[in-house]
Amino acid sequence: MKRGLLAEFETPEAMLLAIAELRSRGYRRLDAFTPYPIHGVDAALGLGRSPLTWIVLPFAIAGAAGGYLVQWHNSAYAYPLNVGGRPAHAAPAFVPITFEMMVLASALAGFVVMLFLARLPELWSPLFDVPGFERATIDRFWIGIDARDPALISPLAERDLTDLGAITVAWAGGARS
Structure with a gap:
């Protein structure tokens, strides 16, 4: 949310009731916007599961396959050595490095994809200019209605939020519907 209507609430219960x-x-x-995670906010907002796990899965598989392929190439194809009668392609010996490459690839990909999905880093937002919004990191609970919401009609939404117990109602980004 870059522009829209913000409302401040004193308690998480009041915020959850207002969202519903x-x-x-x-x-x-x-x-x-809350200072700490609130149980039930995701369900109240109608958010589903994150797509991060399904996006990272191909990277994990590629990391495991790449790790296995490098080991196979070095041990069985490029530099085959007969050590103690061990076959050149000894799959059980490749398991630890294969697993570690899968973990490494998925961790790196997960970090980059999470930043992309969260649209980070965001060093400044119009929301930061709303007076009192900095308390969202301390002790206040804020609800934002995006300016692109088709149901957002300025005077009605402001009245709805004050009727629901909002302490402060303010516009962010300078746009009013």
């Missing part, structure tokens, strides 16, 4: 009520009134592009 706003969704029942037709608002769909909602976001929550």
